[in-house]
Structures are given as structure tokens and as C-alpha cells.
Amino acid sequence: MGLKCLIIAAGQGSRLQQRGDSKPLIPILGIPLIERVIRSAMEAGAEEFYVVIGWQSNLVRDFLERLAKRLAIQITPLVNEDWEKENGLSVLKARDVLQEPFLLLMADHLFDPELVRSLTTHSLPDEEVALVVDSDIHNPLIDMDDVTRVKVKNGKICDIGKEMTDFNGFDTGIFLCSSAIFEALEQNREKDGDTTLSGAIRVLAEDGRAKAISSSNGFWIDVDDPAAFKRAEKALLDRLRDKLTDGPVSRYLNRPISVMFSRHLVKLDITPNQISLFLFLCSLVATGLFMMGGYIFLLIGGVLAQFASIVDGCDGEVARLKYQGSDFGGWFDAVLDRYADAFLLFGLTWHLLAREANGWVLFTGFMAIIGSFMLSYTADKYDNLMRKRIRAGSGAGLRMGRDVRVFLIFLGAATNMVLPVLVIIAVVMNVEVVRRVRIASVG
């Protein structure tokens, strides 16, 4: 059945008070910390949530109630009146409701769902716990003064604590627990009054019952103070940049700028599809400017088209940052892009024909439009087999995506050399289509 997940969200988070009253509710790039944790856990397979609340419990409880409705999931709040004390007490609050193995997460630790998946794919013997350990001890996202250190040997935790000097990893705050964790907490409390979670892990580690699942490149960050908050924001944005399908102009010009825009757009109540539509309208206006004739309009149109192309990444970025991605969104964006490309090239063709009605210009414009279309068509149309063959054959070949196309249009408009650009687009796009056909045919 569904994986259960316990999230500790009871603390005050006083070091982040400037950003909000309740730490779990502090929005980072438009989404509260606790929501990010819950949605990442959902992506990794968690289905039922228990959240231990304490400081500002009413605020958090209200938010969780609305979130549960919005995501159509079950979230049960558990109140810890002793939220000012150690975090182990928060974990103990779940003792009566969680028997089978469960995920244990921290409301202020953001992470890549892959890290949780690496845990849940391991089988957990009864009476054990497992912790994801970050074995990259030079991880720049880590605050060395605050992080919990771990010593791992042969896949087991030997020791855990903040003060250790002999360590080879960090506690990511991502656990898979059996009910043994509750017993260890109780045992430790009775023995020497230690109610920290780390203390309980140390007890289990002594018996060889604390597994370590090492990861050296998974993203995670403890959002504990303003500096960490800034690092987390930057890390979330940086992760948008490594989109493998980005063409050269996208990678080096468009994407860095669009990420800057997205950073602010996430804070507004704008959907990705609204962004797509707005940018399409920009391209239409650019087309109109091209058709007006004259260098000034041509230049402004070119700049506007390039602007739209730069910001074209924002719809996808906002969707990823705000968990608003959808099949329709990607499809809608692609459809609008095809229309936008065709309109821009038509605008340039019209611009030239207005100067001088010439059959070759008309033909060139037509071939540029058809080539651009066919490039997208051949990229999307083929099934997986074709895609693999074409990829295998492409090697370091030309990447002539939309980013390059619009950049060429911009250059042509800015330098008032429209015909050469149309010729280049017409030739390059259609040659690339022929190349794809040849590669695909070699089966």
C-alpha cells in the first residue's frame, strides 16, 4: 500500500523570522517550504502524510488543510506542545499512528525526489532505519557550522553528531524508519535524557541497525538561515539550466536571462500557459512591425522577437518551480511556437516583398517557413526508434532549434540583412530535414 511519510515541522526557525512567522510556510520561489517537501515526497512515491506541528500550529494546520484539498491527499497534523525541545520528541508524537516503515523528512530540508527513491528501493529489515548520507564532503550547499556529520563504514552508520571531526558524510535529514526508531528514542531518553533524533540514531548505530544510503550528487539543502535560504533559491534556479535539449543560443543567452525572469514571475499569480500566450502575442506584434516596412520597425520587431524567444523558457521554468507542469502546457507551448515561427518568417518575407515584388524572395520565404516547420515536425513526429537513430547519428551535429532560428531572425532584422537570413534559414532547415531522413532510413 501507499508509503507513509512523517514530516517534522514543529520548530520555530527563529533565524528565518525575517521571512515569515512560521518557518514551514515561508515561500521559496513562490512555494512554501513544507509544500515543496510534500510535493517532492509525492514525486518519490509517498501517499499519506503526518506532519508534526508546534510553533504557530494553527497557521500551519490551516495551510495543510488547504493543501490536502488542493492536492487531493491525506495530511494528518500531530501537535507537539514541546516544540521548543529537541526534535526527537516530535518524532515520538507519531508513535501511535506509524507502525510499518515510513519516510521521515524535515520540513526545512529541500531535496531531489531521486534521493528519496534511492531509499525506498532498498528493502528495510525490521528493527532498522536507513538514512540518506551525502558523501560529497565538499558540497558547497552545506553550512559546515550547522550540519550533522556522519561516519559511514560498509554501508552502516558508525557515528553521527555535530561535533565529530572524523566523518565522511552528512545527514540529509531523509530517513526510512521502522518502529525501532521510537524504541531507540525512548531508550535514550530514559538512559540519559537525550531526546535528539541523532541520539536515537546513535543508539541504533551501536547495534549495527542504522543503514547509510550514500549519494554524492543528489540535490538537498537545509534551509536554516538567510544565507542558506539564498543558496537554496539559487540552487533551485540553477537546476533549471541543465535542460539537455537546450540549443546553443538557449544555453548561453536565453536560459540564463529567462531564469532571472522566472525568479520573479513565480511570485506572481501567473500560470505558465498565460506566459506562453503573452509571448506568442509578442511575436505577433513583432510580425506586424516587420510588415510595416522601414528599418526602425524592423529593428524593434527583431528585438521584440528575440525578447520573446529569450523569455520563452519562463513558462516551462515557472511550471517546474511551481509544480504546474502539465502535458497540455508543453503541447500548447509547442503549438504556439510553431505559429510564432511561421508568422515571424512571413513578416520578414512580406517586408522584403514590399520593397520589391520578386518571385525568388517569395520562394525563399516559403522555403524558410516550410523548413522551420519540418524541423519541428520531424523532431516530434517520429516514434522512439526514429528518435534514437537520429540522435545516434547526430553526433556533434548542428542543433538548429527555435533558439537559433529566432536569433537569426533578430540578427537579420538588426543588421537590415533580411534576405541573406531567410536564405540561410531556408537552406539550413531543409538540409537538416533531409539529413534526418537519411539517418532515419539507415535501419
Added chain:
Amino acid sequence: MGLKCLIIAAGQGSRLQQRGDSKPLIPILGIPLIERVIRSAMEAGAEEFYVVIGWQSNLVRDFLERLAKRLAIQITPLVNEDWEKENGLSVLKARDVLQEPFLLLMADHLFDPELVRSLTTHSLPDEEVALVVDSDIHNPLIDMDDVTRVKVKNGKICDIGKEMTDFNGFDTGIFLCSSAIFEALEQNREKDGDTTLSGAIRVLAEDGRAKAISSSNGFWIDVDDPAAFKRAEKALLDRLRDKLTDGPVSRYLNRPISVMFSRHLVKLDITPNQISLFLFLCSLVATGLFMMGGYIFLLIGGVLAQFASIVDGCDGEVARLKYQGSDFGGWFDAVLDRYADAFLLFGLTWHLLAREANGWVLFTGFMAIIGSFMLSYTADKYDNLMRKRIRAGSGAGLRMGRDVRVFLIFLGAATNMVLPVLVIIAVVMNVEVVRRVRIASVG
């Protein structure tokens, strides 16, 4: 492991002698009967073949050797010197090589792979055989004077034979056998000298060991005499017609004609891709004719374009009839069709502009081209989800595929009313795209 398949191809087939010396090698729509049986069995999962040969055994053996190489499969010939006697003796030839359950097929029975799949998905207990029984007793493909009749009750065969009057199905010649079939044949031979396969089935049926897998609409035909051969040819061609994605013009005009062409094309050494390419060149010539100006050229171009559209089904039909279908073929055809559509519409636009240079004409032509493209793009681009939504929403809606588009172009050219047709295409295609976006967005 791989399903083994025994095929009986020993008989003389004297009633079909006018069509070829060896019955299994007689080509039907370009492919020898035995190759059709083997390829259909392969589609249904068979991987290793044993073929009992007799009459003209050298000819058949040579063919099978080449076929095995061509298809990269294993085909073992088993010679039955007594090929003039009953068919049960041919089955017995496989006694030493086939122990586990195997498919038993007749070289002169063509069938839809689905029928074989209906057998192999049933589990066969040891000591039993199963036969696909055609329960459609009015099946027009059946020669009532020659067919073997079957009486089925509760999923078991009660009786089988040619003379029976009390029957409720027909023997399709498609069996799944355990080695019990060999014992039944031996037993029957010793008892009363009966060496027919039906006799052995009757023996098993008496013990309740002959399962019947009923089918009422699967295609199969016993190609036994010239009349059956003609029926089989017609049936294979008819099956090409029920392509669900065909638009209205395709269904009622193009497809019936293209099937007539395909019937002859399969006999030539022409590949489906060569057909696609030739038809694309026809569209290019039509475009050139449009651009020449004048009604005569316009008319000839329109006829040529419509001809190419009519025959456009042939590549797919030949591919299906000759088992030459490939992922690349379908993709290549689609890519060429997109170019052809765009060129034809460009030709018409040019034709109009040559008469009178007019911005609205240029814009209309552009919108017609972009609309046609987007219609194909939106149809292919979206993933399964989108496809389902759009289908669910389309209802009895407009089907504006390539068939309709080219037919409109032909009408426009033939009636010399090019502009109205361009306007219609521009409006209808783009409206349809907008409709799809709206349907897809309702998720």
C-alpha cells in the same frame, strides 16, 4: 522459450495447378502462400518452424532455405514421401522433433494472426489439443462443399468431419497441439487405418481432450481452388479498406481506387518508399504546373495532385500486403506528405499572385499553408493523453485530413476558383487547430 510451429505443406494442390507447380509457392498478391502463413505465425509469436514437404519437395525446400535467411529464422524441412496419402501422416513426421506444445498450421490456410494469438493465450493442459473453430456458419469465405465441420459444446469439440449435418462451426486448420496428437494418430491408424488429422481429433474429442477456441469474426480462408484463390485475394484487399484513420474522401474515393492499384503494384519489384517518393514528385510537378499560370496548366496540375493523393494509399497498402511495413516508411511518407501539401498550396498562391500581386492573397496562402501544417503537427505532436482527449471531444466532428485538403485543391483548380479554396483551407484548418487546443486544455 520460443513457440514452435509445424506447417503441413506436402500436398499437391492439383486444383490450383494452373497457378503454379507447387501449391505452397503460389504467390497471392505477390507473396507465396507458405510465406504468408509463416509471417502471420511470426506476428502471432511463433519463432521456430518445421515444414512438412512432399510434392515438389526440392522446389519448396529451396524456397524455405532462402526465406529462412531473409527472415533470419529457423525453418526445418521434414520430408513426407507419402504426401499423396492423408494429411495425418505429414503430422506424424514431426513426432521426433516436437515434444512441447506446438502450433499446427496448414500451408494453404491464410489467417489473421489474432486467431493464432487467441490460441496461444490459452493454457493447454498436457494430453490435449486446441483448435480455433469459426463459429460464423454464414462466413462467405467458406466453401461449404469442402470445409471440415465441427460440433462444439461447452468449449469442447464433440465431433468433427466433412459430412456432418449437425454442426455449429468450422475447422480453421489452426491448432495448438501437445504430443497427444501423435499418439491419437498412431492409435487411429492401428485401429481402423484412418490416417486423417480429423480422425485423430475425433479420437481426442471422445475423451474430452479436444478444446475448441471459438471465433466469429477472425479472418481465415482455405485457398484450395481457383474460386477460393480469388476470394482470398479479394479478402486480403478488402481488409486494407477498413483503416480507421481514413477521412471521408479517402474512404469513398481514394481508398477503393488505390486498392485497385496496389493489387497490381504488389506484383512488381517496387518498395513502398519508392511509391511514396514517386507520388511526392507528382505533387512537385503539379506545383510547377500551378505556377506556370493559365487555366489548362492549373487543371492538369489539379488532376495530377488528386491522382497523387488517390494513389497515396498504395505505399501503405503494398507495405501491408508484402510485409514491408516499417517505422521509417510511415514516417517518411508523412514527411513527404507535409512537403507536398505545402508545395501545392504555395503553387496555388503563386498562381494567384502572378495574376495580381495582392497582400491579402499572400496572407491567405500563408494561412492555408500554416493551417495545413499545424493540423498535422497537432495530430502527431501530442502524446497519448492529448490524443485521447481530442478524440473524445471530436465526436462526429469534422475530419479534415490530407485527403480532404488535396480534394479541395483539385476542386479549386478544376473550377478555376483558387482563391475561395485557399480561403476555405486557411479558415477551416486553423479553426480546427484552435478547436483542438480548446479540447486539449480541458483536462
